[in-house]
Amino acid sequence: MAFVSSDTSVTQTLSARAVKILIAGGFGVGKTTMVGSVSEIRPLRTEEMLSELSSGIDDLSGIEDKTTTTVALDFGRITLNPDLILYLFGTPGQERFWFMWDELAYEALGAVVLADTRRLESCFAAVDFFERRKIPFMVAVNCFDNAPIYESHELQEALGIDNEIPTVMCDVRRRDSSKQVLTTLLEYLISLTELTKASSPMDHQRN
Amino acid sequence: MKMENEVWFDEDAGPLVRPYAVARGRTRPTRHDLEMTTLVLSANTDRHVNVDREYAHILQMCRRPLSIAEVSATLNLPLVVVKVLLSDLIDWGLIIFRSPPRTSDVPRIELLQAVLDGIRKL
Numbered sequence: 342m343a344f345v346s347s348d349t350s351v352t353q354t355l356s357a358r359a360v361k362i363l364i365a366g367g368f369g370v371g372k373t374t375m376v377g378s379v380s381e382i383r384p385l386r387t388e389e390m391l392s393e394l395s396s397g398i399d400d401l402s403g404i405e406d407k408t409t410t411t412v413a414l415d416f417g418r419i420t421l422n423p424d425l426i427l428y429l430f431g432t433p434g435q436e437r438f439w440f441m442w443d444e445l446a447y448e449a450l451g452a453v454v455l456a457d458t459r460r461l462e463s464c465f466a467a468v469d470f471f472e473r474r475k476i477p478f479m480v481a482v483n484c485f486d487n488a489p490i491y492e493s494h495e496l497q498e499a500l501g502i503d504n505e506i507p508t509v510m511c512d513v514r515r516r517d518s519s520k521q522v523l524t525t526l527l528e529y530l531i532s533l534t535e536l537t538k539a540s541s542p543m544d545h546q547r548n
Numbered sequence: 549m550k551m552e553n554e555v556w557f558d559e560d561a562g563p564l565v566r567p568y569a570v571a572r573g574r575t576r577p578t579r580h581d582l583e584m585t586t587l588v589l590s591a592n593t594d595r596h597v598n599v600d601r602e603y604a605h606i607l608q609m610c611r612r613p614l615s616i617a618e619v620s621a622t623l624n625l626p627l628v629v630v631k632v633l634l635s636d637l638i639d640w641g642l643i644i645f646r647s648p649p650r651t652s653d654v655p656r657i658e659l660l661q662a663v664l665d666g667i668r669k670l
Contacts, residue, residue, distance in 0.1 A: 353592045355646040357613045359585040385621035390628050421666025520670050527664035534657050
């Protein structure tokens with residue numbers, strides 16, 4: 342509780358702040374499972390109404406009106422300290438909505454792209470999305486039973502991503518494994534920020 | 549297919565009518581600085597307030613800081629509608645809010661380090 346009730350003379354402030362990390366990847370890859378394994382609350386679902394041009398997308402020939410679609414997002418919450426709350430948002434299953442939903446990626450600290458080696462191509466859209474939006478991301482390969490095991494460099498090559506981008510194996514059903522993924526992401530984000538700071542002190546100063 | 553002269557009442561009209569009725573048809577909040585990770589908290593006030601059910605519910609649940617996404621999930625209303633309702637409550641001085649830190653905030657590294665420390669302690 343951040344305030345004392347019944348004292349109206351004191352200017353009330355809200356000291357806590359929230360940050361977000363996106364968990365992306367293809368349908369059924371374990372996004373909500375990962376959110377649930379580290380969240381302090383049962384994953385919640387929020388919805389947004391997005392407008393899109395329906396023509397040519399759903400093949401509703403002749404209809405060119407804007408339609409409104411409801412898109413859902415599952416998320417969890419981790420209170421890191423009394424003043425800092427981390428929200429983990431699992432991106433909607435249908436990738437085309439990500440581009441319409443500007444707020445989704447806005448000010449995200451970074452992203453985890455979950456991949457399934459049995460159908461690696463299902464995470465290409467997520468990789469593409471974060472590369473275009475210049476949002477730092479890592480790849481976490483969720484190890485399903487009987488899934489082929491690959492080395493990091495093999496996965497990086499298959500995904501066409503830079504070998505600087507952390508690529509790890511994980512089991513998102515396990516809390517410690519999901520936690521390890523988030524730790525890897527944060528260490529990567531810190532290293533990127535330090536690099537930027539070192540390479541362009543002027544930019545940093547201006548910011 | 550659009551049927552002329554067709555009128556839908558109550559539940560036939562689907563679940564969207566109620567939230568939009570509460571928001572009085574507005575689909576854009578008066579404030580544009582509300583995001584899904586903006587935190588909101590009920591203002592500390594002794595003023596007696598008489599507000600619609602949805603507003604009262606928000607004030608009740610926001611006795612501790614919640615994100616707009618959590619308010620939306622709990623009320624089962626789309627984010628856009630919740631932002632309209634929260635805009636009203638902010639304008640009436642009944643809710644205070646804090647935006648998420650910006651990328652341009654200088655102590656970026658400290659923020660990331662605090663997130664990392666928190667995750668390690670889980």
